[in-house]
Amino acid sequence: xxxxxxxxxxxxxxxxxxxxxxxxxxxxxxxxxxxxxxxxxxxxxxxxxxxxxxxxxxxxxxxxxxxxxxxxxxxxxxxxxxxxxxxxxxxxxxxxxxxxxxxxxxxxxxxxxxxxxxxxxxxxxxxxxxxxxxxxxxxxxxxxxxxxxxxxxxxxxxxxxxxxxxxxxxxxxxxxxxxxxxxxxxxxxxxxxxxxxxxxxxxxxxxxxxxxxxxxxxxxxxxxxxxxxxxxxxxxxxxxxxxxxxxxxxxxxxxxxxxxxxxxxxxxxxxxxxxxxxxxxxxxxxxxxxxxxxxxxxxxxxxxxxxxxxxxxxxxxxxxxxxxxxxxxx
Numbered sequence: 001x002x003x004x005x006x007x008x009x010x011x012x013x014x015x016x017x018x019x020x021x022x023x024x025x026x027x028x029x030x031x032x033x034x035x036x037x038x039x040x041x042x043x044x045x046x047x048x049x050x051x052x053x054x055x056x057x058x059x060x061x062x063x064x065x066x067x068x069x070x071x072x073x074x075x076x077x078x079x080x081x082x083x084x085x086x087x088x089x090x091x092x093x094x095x096x097x098x099x100x101x102x103x104x105x106x107x108x109x110x111x112x113x114x115x116x117x118x119x120x121x122x123x124x125x126x127x128x129x130x131x132x133x134x135x136x137x138x139x140x141x142x143x144x145x146x147x148x149x150x151x152x153x154x155x156x157x158x159x160x161x162x163x164x165x166x167x168x169x170x171x172x173x174x175x176x177x178x179x180x181x182x183x184x185x186x187x188x189x190x191x192x193x194x195x196x197x198x199x200x201x202x203x204x205x206x207x208x209x210x211x212x213x214x215x216x217x218x219x220x221x222x223x224x225x226x227x228x229x230x231x232x233x234x235x236x237x238x239x240x241x242x243x244x245x246x247x248x249x250x251x252x253x254x255x256x257x258x259x260x261x262x263x264x265x266x267x268x269x270x271x272x273x274x275x276x277x278x279x280x281x282x283x284x285x286x287x288x289x290x291x292x293x294x295x296x297x298x299x300x301x302x303x304x305x306x307x308x309x310x311x312x313x314x315x316x317x318x319x320x321x322x323x324x325x326x327x328x329x330x
Contacts, residue, residue: 032270035095036069043091043098045084045106047077047195050167051216051295055259056101058291059131062282067274071099077195080168081106082117089124093264095271101131103214104257105172108311112318114170122312126267129276130302130310131259131283132292135234136176137218137243139227140210141203149180149231149249152210156186163189165203165211167196172257173212176233176246179321183251203227215239215296239296255321259297260307276304 042060046052053075060071076084085106091098107121119125138149145160146152156162166173169192181188191208193199196217203211204226212233213221219239222229229243234257236245247254261279263272282288283299292299302310 032095032268035268035271035274036067038096039070039072040064040067040096041074041098042071043074043076043084043088043100045076045078045081045088045100045102047197048075050196050200051214051218052081052101052103052196052259054295055131055216055292055297058288059101059261059279059282062285062288063275063278066278066281080110080171080174082110082119082170085121086118088262088264089119091264093126093266093268095263095267095275097264099128099261099263099275101259102262103172103259105168105170107260107262108258108314109172109175109318110170112315113175113322121315122308124265125262126265126272127304127308127311128261128263128272129279129304130300130307131261131279132297132299133235133256133258134215134297135232135237135245135257136172137213137215137222137232137240137296138176138180138210138230139203139213139218139222140230141206142225142228144209144228146230147228148244149184149246149251152230153184153186156188161189162187162210163191163208165191165193165199165208167199167212167214168192168194171212173214175322176212176253179233179253180246180251183253219294219296237296238298239293253321255317258300258307258310260302260311272304 042056044053044056057073060073064071076087085102088098088100110117111121146155164177166177174190177188196214199211200213200217202208215237221227222240229240231249232243232245235254245254280301283301289299
């Protein structure tokens with residue numbers, strides 16, 4: 001009996017030591033001055049192989065080297081990126097759990113056009129900083145009958161049924177197509193895909209002839225001749241300088257589109273500063289710059305607080321754009 005009691009006391013003491021030691025480690029891990037002490041998870045709300053995924057992996061690798069810790073990637077797709085983004089908003093704000101790369105759809109457009117979202121893109125996130133700007137490309141198979149917006153309008157006015165694909169309902173890609181239809185009077189049927197990688201694959205396979213793609217996905221495919229670009233929704237891109245913008249082709253729309261990095265709200269300021277500095281350092285790297293330009297992203301670092309204020313202003317502006325164009329997505 002005495003041995004049994006002694007064993008129970010020993011086990012309890014050991015357990016107490018383990019709990020105390022774990023608490024000490026947790027406290028150290030949460031110390032902003034010591035950050036980071038272990039690997040960091042980057043959650044990407046995009047399918048593997050898509051443009052946002054490629055950007056995230058490129059930056060995650062470079063940021064990990066700067067911080068001295070590995071950054072590993074998890075992809076959580078769905079609802080044009082908003083499902084994965086919601087996961088970020090609900091995650092721990094310790095700087096280790098989740099950092100995300102967000103695009104226009106997840107942090108500006110969706111809040112501008114959906115009356116209800118499961119997250120607030122301003123209040124529920126700590127903005128780390130801007131990565132850069134880009135456009136959305138209106139692209140087609142090589143044998144598609146039109147080569148530009150004028151040709152697309154002519155095709156539509158012949159009564160030809162036209163379908164276009166985007167990477168999801170409420171995506172920036174759908175928005176750009178809706179703007180085009182509203183401004184030109186043409187009709188196209190929307191085919192939403194579950195992720196941009198699937199959309200690009202079906203476009204390359206000829207299962208759909210017309211699509212909107214983000215620059216990171218479209219640029220290499222256009223450059224190698226796999227598909228052709230009809231127009232840039234947004235500004236003309238230095239990555240594809242021969243592709244005229246909507247505005248240059250008579251469609252009055254020229255708003256810039258941006259990528260940025262986010263973490264959950266309430267991130268300690270010292271950790272946010274370290275992540276922001278690491279992002280700035282990554283964007284200054286010549287190799288990273290070259291690869292981003294190759295993906296159609298014009299690198300442009302903007303500090304987190306400033307980008308957050310820009311996002312808030314952009315949401316209001318895009319709400320007005322949607323109203324003027326008669327776009328209602330529920």
